[in-house]
Amino acid sequence: MSDETTLQQPTEYQAESPALEAWRMFRRNIPALVGVALLTVIVLATLYGTFIYSGDPFEIVWAPHEPPGMTPEFPLGTDYLGRDIIAGMLTGGGPTLAVGAVAAAITMVIGIAMGALAGYYGGWVDNLLMRVTEFFQVLPALLFAMVLVTLLSPSLFTIAFAIGVVSWPQTARLTRAEFLKIKNLEYVTAARAIGARDKRIIWTVILPNALPPLIVSATLTIGVAILFEAGLSFLGLGDPNVMSWGLMIGANREYILDAWWPVTFPGLAIFFTVFAVSLIGDGLNDAFNPKLRER
């Protein structure tokens, strides 16, 4: 009886993709979840806030520099022209986030394309593309972006474009480094040995394996781009026809000693957004990095 071994039916385990595994790790990361929650609140507020609290952010509705909490209609007060600050916050969030996301997307597309080709082909292609990258890297980013925005006339897209154009070199270098590392791994040679062409090897063999650090970098780029947009708006190079948090700060900066609130509230909004994005980026980094995973 006792020498009869019961053969356990092998439990059918769920095949887990690397992405799924990373998600499982991410879900356990409290700060990252706080970041997700915070960003969700901010995005929902900017998307749907105007349905609840409607108001034209450009319209002069009250006396200028009404402090927050003094008038029930305008809980956060008014700015130097007597415009409602809450209305500005809610409508200005969308463009701010959009510029951040579009700029990050442009950064990723240019950076990954340049880095992938340079890293994969090496030789003169690498030399050429890396010299171009260095050229863009040594230009003072803010000045260069200002020149681009001025030349192209400020609009949300040109601002996003300018930010993308000055930010991609870092992504290119990161992508190149990943490609240099991965292209000599055996599974790349194995892919070549079954007859795969360069295009396929670059985009479907190497890139998916290079993605984790790039996703982290893309997330952090969104935060940087939002700050950049605020900086440009602060310097008066924002799109004057579209309310954004940066524009609010830029417009009210001259009166900062008379009234702190028109600058502080959009500033806090930017701070929390970038903070949330950074928490998510760090969380993704931990989730993708097997060395940081505790089992």
Added chain:
Amino acid sequence: MTHLLQIEDLRVTFNTRYGEVTALDGISMQVSEGETLGVVGESGCGKSITALSVMGLIPSPPGRIAGGAIRLNGEDLTKASEARMRELRGAEMAMIFQEPMTSLNPVFTVGDQIAEAIMLHQNVSRDQAFRDAIALLDRVGIPSPDARARDYPHQLSGGMRQRVMIAMAVSCRPKVLIADEPTTALDVTVQAQIFDLLNEIQRDFGSAIILITHDMGAISEMADRVAVMYAGRVIEEARADDVLDFPQHPYARGLISCIPALGKGEMAETLAEIPGVVPPLHLLGSGCAFADRCSHRQGRCDSEQPRLIAHGHHPAACHAVEEGRI
């Protein structure tokens, strides 16, 4: 009789910081349909470079085919275009790598990877390719292939992964299958299973197999013919039994005496070894590359490169053999 794959006087050079070094110095070997050619030698003697040359995968630059020919069914691969090579790779010839741990792409399921290989050369739908992949996994002896096809490489053991690699390599029934140390990373019991599988595959598909190894045991089990390589040259070439039973070149003798003989009476106190290491290629002189490590070295060995010619039993490149000293 024409051979399926014929390597003729192949020379491969690499540009290094020591200048141009010759990694393969005029090697010739051939393999016919259904035959297994074993290529043996220590690390760094040019076995893997030979394999990569046939596949057209020499990293170039710095590598370059400087002369000779590789004929597959009469077609010279050294002159084939990259597009033609891509057609041939995977379809007519395929390769199994040493490290099953790293030769599968970690982010795709093994079924997807085999299906990709099939779709590269055959005009079939993704669904059909995936079904074919499952059939191949079954063919290479993977239990419940349906479920395993949806596994990622890290979920499989080394032996399983090597089976997956073999499934991928034979997915288009290649005529030539190159196995570059396919069992070095696996433990001995799995090793025997993989050899059995390769033998079965060869019987079913009639492939020619080039087995690259430093393990004489593997040679005795698998190979019909053997080419012994040393420092970029073939120094002895013959039927496997001949090389194993009557090795000519001192290096081949050394390799064979390194096989521990079990059950042959008393155990030898120490295992035989060949003193020294393969010399760096850029330091090769005009003489025999093995001279420094050879106990039969004489004046001529330092000045004159021995040629691969038959002396009595079968071809070996050694002055001492040529002169009848050993």
